[in-house]
Amino acid sequence: MSNDASLDINQKSNPVQTVAPPKEDNNMLRATDKITALYCRLSVEDTKEKGGKDDPSNSIQHQQIMLMEYAKSQHFPNPTYFIDDGYSGVEFNNRPGFQRMLAEIEAGHVEVVITKDLSRLGRNSSLTGLYINYTFPQYGVRYIAINDHFDTIDPNSTDNDIAGIKNWFNEFFAKDTSRKIRAVNKAKGERGERLTTNIPYGYKRNPDDPKAWIVDEEAAQVVKRIFALCMEGKGPSQIAALLEKEMVLNPTAYKQREGRKTPHQAPENEYRWHESTVAYILEYMEYTGCTVNFKTYTNSIWDKKQRENPMENRKIFYNTHPAIISLEVFDKVQEIRQQRHRRTATGKSNMFSGLVFCNDCKQKLYYSTTSYFEKRQDFFICSTHRANKDKCSGHYIRAVVLEQIVWKHIQEVVSVVTRYEAYFRSEMEQKLRMQSEESLRLSQKRLAQAEKRIGELDRLFIRIYEDNVAGRLDDEHFAMMSKNYTEEQKDLKAEVKGLQQQIHEQEQQAENIEQFVQRVKRNSTLTELTPYALRELVKAVYVDAPDKSSGKRRQKVHIEYDLVGYIPVDELLKAEQA
Numbered sequence: 001m002s003n004d005a006s007l008d009i010n011q012k013s014n015p016v017q018t019v020a021p022p023k024e025d026n027n028m029l030r031a032t033d034k035i036t037a038l039y040c041r042l043s044v045e046d047t048k049e050k051g052g053k054d055d056p057s058n059s060i061q062h063q064q065i066m067l068m069e070y071a072k073s074q075h076f077p078n079p080t081y082f083i084d085d086g087y088s089g090v091e092f093n094n095r096p097g098f099q100r101m102l103a104e105i106e107a108g109h110v111e112v113v114i115t116k117d118l119s120r121l122g123r124n125s126s127l128t129g130l131y132i133n134y135t136f137p138q139y140g141v142r143y144i145a146i147n148d149h150f151d152t153i154d155p156n157s158t159d160n161d162i163a164g165i166k167n168w169f170n171e172f173f174a175k176d177t178s179r180k181i182r183a184v185n186k187a188k189g190e191r192g193e194r195l196t197t198n199i200p201y202g203y204k205r206n207p208d209d210p211k212a213w214i215v216d217e218e219a220a221q222v223v224k225r226i227f228a229l230c231m232e233g234k235g236p237s238q239i240a241a242l243l244e245k246e247m248v249l250n251p252t253a254y255k256q257r258e259g260r261k262t263p264h265q266a267p268e269n270e271y272r273w274h275e276s277t278v279a280y281i282l283e284y285m286e287y288t289g290c291t292v293n294f295k296t297y298t299n300s301i302w303d304k305k306q307r308e309n310p311m312e313n314r315k316i317f318y319n320t321h322p323a324i325i326s327l328e329v330f331d332k333v334q335e336i337r338q339q340r341h342r343r344t345a346t347g348k349s350n351m352f353s354g355l356v357f358c359n360d361c362k363q364k365l366y367y368s369t370t371s372y373f374e375k376r377q378d379f380f381i382c383s384t385h386r387a388n389k390d391k392c393s394g395h396y397i398r399a400v401v402l403e404q405i406v407w408k409h410i411q412e413v414v415s416v417v418t419r420y421e422a423y424f425r426s427e428m429e430q431k432l433r434m435q436s437e438e439s440l441r442l443s444q445k446r447l448a449q450a451e452k453r454i455g456e457l458d459r460l461f462i463r464i465y466e467d468n469v470a471g472r473l474d475d476e477h478f479a480m481m482s483k484n485y486t487e488e489q490k491d492l493k494a495e496v497k498g499l500q501q502q503i504h505e506q507e508q509q510a511e512n513i514e515q516f517v518q519r520v521k522r523n524s525t526l527t528e529l530t531p532y533a534l535r536e537l538v539k540a541v542y543v544d545a546p547d548k549s550s551g552k553r554r555q556k557v558h559i560e561y562d563l564v565g566y567i568p569v570d571e572l573l574k575a576e577q578a
Contacts, residue, residue, distance in 0.1 A: 034111035036076040037101050038067040041084045041120045060085050063116045070146055076112055089123035090174050092131075105139050117147040118166050123174035125167040132163070189293035192317040198263070200286060201251035202324050213321040220324045222248055226281050227325050230333050232531035233351055236282065240273035247271045282337060285316070288330045289323030292316050312497075328515060332562070336535060350378065350399050351531035352406075352541065358382040359542040359558060361392045367399070376400050380543070393545045397555060405557045406541060407529040412569045413537075413561070417520040420572075425513055427572055428564055432509045447499040450492045457489045512563040519562075537561055 040063040060083060071079040084097035092098055104110050113136065115121050121143075122128040136143050136152065143152045150163050189195050199205055199213060202223040206212035222243070229239045243250075253270030255262045285292050293315040296306040339354040348369050356365040365380035380402060382395035417424050464481050467473035473481075516537075523533045544556040561567055 033078075034109055035078040035080045035104065036071050037082055037104065037110050037113045038064070038071060038079050039082045039098065039101055039113060039115050039120065040064055040067065041087060041089060041095070041097070041115075043086060043088045058116075063120065066116055066146065067114050070144075071114060076114070088174070089119060089121075089170070091124070092122060092127055102135075105136070105141055108139065110139070110141050112142045112144065114144045114146065116145070118145045118150060118163060119170040119173070121145065123170045125164070125171040128167050128170075129164060189315055192291060192293075192315075192320065194291050194320070195293050199260075200284060201254065201281065202287060203321070204258075204260070215322050215324060219251075219254060223281060223287060223324050226278060227287075227329055227333055228532060230282055230336060231329065231535050233336070233349065233353060233535065236275035236278040239278045240275045243273045243278075244269075244271050248273070250274075251277065282333055285330065286321075287323065287325040288318075288327045289321055290316055290318045291320040332536065335539075348378075351529075351534050352380065352399065352402060355534070355538060356380050356397075356402065356541045356543060358384065358392060358395045359544045359556075360395065362542075363392075365395060365397070365543060395543050395545050397543050397557075402541070402543070402557065403529060406534070406538070406559060409557075409559050409569065410523075410529065410533075410537060412573075413567055414520055414524050414526075416567075416569060416572055417517055418524055421517065424572065425517065428513050428567070429509060431568075432513070432564065443499050447496060450496050450499065454489055454492050454496070457485050457492075460485055516561065516563045539563075 082097040082101040084095045087095045202219045203213040204216040206214045250273050252264045350367045353367045361384045363384045366383050369378040378399040384392040385394050468478040539562040540560045542558040546553050546555045
């Protein structure tokens with residue numbers, strides 16, 4: 001497993017270097033205008049082929065000297081270097097030096113290709129053999145591997161006969177090295193050592209401990225602002241546009257200004273922020289002070305594509321470095337990111353967008369506005385009703401009315417919590433306990449049933465496989481039953497994960513109430529409702545259909561607060577006053 005980049009890639013490839021032949025060899029130029037390609041390659045693992053110690057004979061400099069001396073001694077014309085320093089031999093497409101050499105070969109500009117040995121050309125036996133036996137001959141190119149005494153000009157040589165075996169051993173070395181590296185990284189990751197070598201924006205290396213991160217205060221302020229803007233309801237593209245407008249250096253430009261290494265090239269516009277960069281920052285859990293290992297993985301040494309690991313396969317170690325963002329804010333931002341809402345054509349937005357739902361169909365209420373609407377004319381309407389009036393009634397509420405109702409209720413909650421904190425805690429604990437006891441019991445019962453059924457399916461898989469092998473179950477029925485069992489087990493595992501989360505949330509009620517009380521206290525001095533406060537306190541708002549039976553339009557709004565659910569303010573006040 002790996003975290004950030006291929007372990008074989010450490011440095012950029014060097015450019016093609018053409019070496020002018022000495023004057024005494026000028027007679028070679030008259031023989032041909034074609035070049036002699038001197039190909040050098042080195043990866044991190046190649047420096048340690050002999051007994052685990054650095055092998056200087058594999059260095060790029062040693063290869064260059066060796067190849068040039070050989071080319072001069074054999075009077076090969078126009079020697080030209082093609083170099084890949086820090087690139088694995090198992091792949092060919094990602095090697096810039098090799099690809100430039102291949103382009104010259106295909107253009108008919110190359111007479112001979114020379115490498116130190118077969119492993120320098122590559123450690124993939126199939127592809128290495130393909131280039132040697134098909135591509136090079138197709139373009140009339142002679143290939144020489146000096147140390148392996150391999151030369152395609154003499155196909156009957158004994159050394160040429162065993163070249164395939166040597167290529168296989170070179171591939172085996174690459175596989176064996178990869179297994180060892182994966183095992184070492186797995187052991188490191190399991191015990192909490194940070195696997196990534198890249199220091200994220202917002203941190204810098206501790207001068208007293210190269211492996212430790214410390215907060216970079218200037219960049220950390222930008223990270224905090226990005227999270228705050230998300231808490232206010234702004235999306236990555238809006239945040240990126242705002243940072244660019246305010247001329248905030250993007251992470252690459254900032255690191256380069258500070259003289260730090262970065263894998264990216266200098267940007268044309270140092271103030272240009274991409275929404276993908278903002279989204280990456282918002283989802284980067286390390287800002288909470290934890291180390292996350294095994295975030296990505298590769299399938300094999302042949303396939304270097306980084307694939308995202310599911311959360312259950314990652315290892316998280318908390319409090320490994322100073323936090324920039326609290327875990328509470330990070331979790332809330334992830335929740336907000338899941339509630340992405342559509343942007344209006346006018347570009348106008350509302351703090352309640354993504355938080356308001358129809359109390360009947362439970363679908364979102366869309367924020368509706370036009371460029372000529374005044375603020376008091378903006379409204380929310382049920383998305384189901386707007387698409388099909390027969391499926392749901394017209395749940396419509398003006399945005400200013402919604403804000404007034406919610407702000408008034410939040411003020412009442414703040415008043416109750418700050419004046420009667422102990423009473424609020426005890427009453428809410430009792431309320432939540434009564435609500436969750438039956439739900440918890442049912443969740444635990446269903447969890448046990450689902451886990452039992454998953455075990456039964458494992459046994460059924462074994463049984464139908466044995467029946468199929470023994471001929472008691474034909475292939476068609478085996479495939480059908482296997483598919484059904486697989487789908488059922490997949491659904492059950494997803495259900496188990498959800499039930500475990502529900503049970504965990506129900507079991508930490510006291511902690512939830514404590515967190516909510518602290519949030520209320522942080523917002524106790526507000527004089528108006530802000531987007532940040534709204535999203536910190538409120539999880540969702542449900543709107544009833546208007547009641548016009550009395551001749552007046554009356555409409556109820558139900559506010560579900562984050563962590564604690566519905567708060568019956570009137571009941572709490574009556575009970576306290578009684």
